[in-house]
Amino acid sequence: MQYSQKVLDHFMKPHNVGKIENPDAMATEGSPACGDQVSIYLKVKPETLVIEDIKFQSYGCASNIATASIITDMAKGKTLEQANKITWKEAAEALDGLPPVKMHCSVLAVDTLRKAIYDYEIKHNLVEKKKFNKELIIEELKKVIYPKVGEDIVTLKMVKYVGFENGVATIDIDIPSFDTHRDNIVEEVKEHLQRFKEIKDIKITI
Amino acid sequence: MKQIYFDNCLTSQPAPEVLDSMMPYFKENFYFPRSFVSGGSRISSDLEKFKKIIADSMGADSSEIHFTTGGTSANNIAIKGYLSANAGKGTHVILSVIDYPDLLANAAFFEQSGFRVTYINADKEGFIDLDELKSSIRSDTIMFMTTLANHVVGTVQPIKEIRQILDSADHKIVMHVDACEAYARLPINVKELGIDLMSISAHKIHGPQGVGALYQRKGIILGPVKHGVSRIDTLETGGVSIASIAGFAKAVELIFNHFNEYNKKIKELRDYLLKEIEEKIPYTLLNGSQEEKRAPHNLNISFDYIEGEAIMMMLDLSGISVATGSACASQGLKPNYVLMALGRNHEQSHGSMKFTLSRYNTKKEIDYTVKKLAEIVKELRSRSPLYNKE
Structure with a gap:
């Protein structure tokens, strides 16, 4: 099992690391008990709903840090709707693949991003009610x-x-x-x- | 740059003398042992010499040593061989929750086949609970197994006291010891300690991979586990590489000629590594025994707020090899079971790093490692949502 060079690059020099003070939205997913936790912070332009700035913090392994880094790169500059459509497979592909045992890191990164977007939508009454089924x-x-x-x-x-x-x-x-x-x-x-x-x-x- | 290696209990670099000792058995002495013919008899007498080197190193007789294809094979031959041949005497086995996976997997196998197994607990330093051992002994207990020096935290079990407890039963309880981690690092005399079966491995002590040995005390009966032709050994059927056995014997000879000197050096380096980490890196926690009852080569330490695979990867990219107890680095995606059983929480297990040193390590390597480690820990903490200290 080996990491791609791209995973190693994002792990060693991650993009968008840190915290946004007074973010427009944020989410934390995972837990230290599971061995990985990611927080994502968003700044959103209200008129266009474009993600102007995005940062993350990670308690996790190399692929956890790398997937959070790539997902923040992918989401930056997109509208909330576009960013919400990024899939964990696309994130993994953007890193030139992940070892099978590490795919869940990509899922976690995407989940955290979607939850941060949802946090913004809730705060601004943009959520459509879905019937649970x-x-x-x-x-x-x-x-x-x-x-x-x-x-x-x-x-x-x-x-x-x-x-x-x-x-x-x-x-x-x-x-x-x-x-x-x-x-x-x-x-x-x-x-x-x-x-x-x-x-x-x-x-x-x- | 040469890799700095602190993962000697995963496997270790074969000593150059070991490789030299193996070469003739790949070239001119490629025979299997055989009577009456010159090549084969020479091998037979060489094997006897090698056996004596291993036997002498643990106070055993040559006739009590079997060469195996490794520590795991020795464990399987001992446990399966004894339990299958002696099930008529009883079907209860005792071991602890922190034992080496070989022992736990064999216990689980026999549990499925109708044996009863008691898993005793360990305290926070990794010593098994002797009161629990006492109360677990039943009239049908036939075997106790233990890991002499724990493979995760290096805690050394009190074998003499355990033997006394086992002997207080009114029937014989056989003791199998996995000494792969302890052998050649701690003085072991199988007779003085009352060990009945013991497995050791070459590749953790600068010998070659793929060879180990089983000590079988005279009078202890083992049923066949591997059926077939005996070329080298009656229990480990088929061939065991004679070149590897030669290398194993050389590795043992090299250590036991300088036993105290090497292990004193290793312990001093380990203590220096611990002192430097504790001085230079905040929020760390030593796992295992604080006392002398710890194998000299082992250091296991948790770094708060960060995860071990990330530390391991960054150290690796700086040319330093270590191991971690993090779930992320394990095949089963589970935190290390030994640390969890010792009362550490998930975070402390995920953030644990295991350094296992050898005589080839130097103080200079430790200085470089601690410098890198301090930088890495600082960097990863700056990325962690759990770390709020400046």
Whole structure:
């Protein structure tokens, strides 16, 4: 497993590191317990909704720092709508790829950016209310990466069933008992779904 | 620039003398041991010499030494061999939650096959709980296993006291010791310590990769684990590289001819590294034992507010090799289980760095490393959302 030269360049000399004092919006995702945490700060021009300045701080590994660096580069100068459409695959590609086991860093960077954009939209009443349903759960599960191949568990067809009824999310995941990443996947699915206040209980069968 | 290497317990650089000792067995002495024919008999007598070097280094008899393809193979042959051959006497095994992965994986394997396993805890310095050991012994306990010097924090288990506890049972409990980390760094006499089975490895002590040895006390019966033709050894069937065995014996000879001198030097360098880090870098935490009961080559230290893989990568780009307990650097994406069992939190585990020194390290290398490390830690803390101090 090796990092590309581009990852190493962004890790050693990251762009847009730091904090913006009095930001228009900010978000922190991940946690030290998971081994990575990213904060992103935004300055937005209200008339055009263009991201004028963006900075990040990272507690994390080389790829965590590199993905935060590249995502801030990609978002700078874009409108909130354009920036919101940047995917974790595009971020990883911009770094000339990431090792499969590190793909989740790219997901975290994109997630943090989207949450910072959402923070701005909430503050300025720009959010359209979405009805919570199982499609949103499936969208969220697309952020859970299977570390062996660096692809998400929905694309890999590891998610066999998703249900949502009376606040209970029921997920059926196909992962063999001897798989060393089994516990990680289950934990990560829970972590992602616990973010939704609509979900009161999570039932995972493996 | 030459790489500065502080990861000797992952693997170590073979000594030049070791390589020289191996070459004849790739060239003119390429035979397998065999009676009656000249080449084969010469190899047989060379193997006996090598066996005696290993046996003498631990107070054993040559007949009690098996050459294996490494430490993990020795652990498997010992544990699987003993438990499968002695299941009639009992099916209970004791080890600790901080043991080397070989021991934990073998215990889990036997647990699935119907054995009962007790995992005892360790205190915050990494010493296993002897009261828990005492109370865990049952009438069907047949084996206790331990890692002599812990592979993460270097804590040395009190083997003599453990032996006394095991002997207080009214039946025999066999003790298997993984000494891959401790061997050639701490004095070990298998007879005085009452060890029944012990595994060691060459590549952690400047020998070649792919060779190790198992000590099997006379009278301890091991069932076959690897079935097939015995070329070199009855338990490690098939071939074990004779060149590697020659290199292993040379590596052992080199150390044991200067045992105190080398290990004193390594310990002094380790203590100097710790002193320099503690003096020059704020917010650090030593993991493992503060006392003398720590293997001389091991230093494990956590750096607050930052993550270990980033430190490791930056040190590597400065030409310095170290290891980390961070989840990000592990295949399973989990924080180091030993540090977690010692009561460290996730952050302290992710931010932990392990330095394992050798006789080839110098004070100058340590000075350079601490200078670089201080710069790196400062830089990474300046990027961290958890660090708010100026």
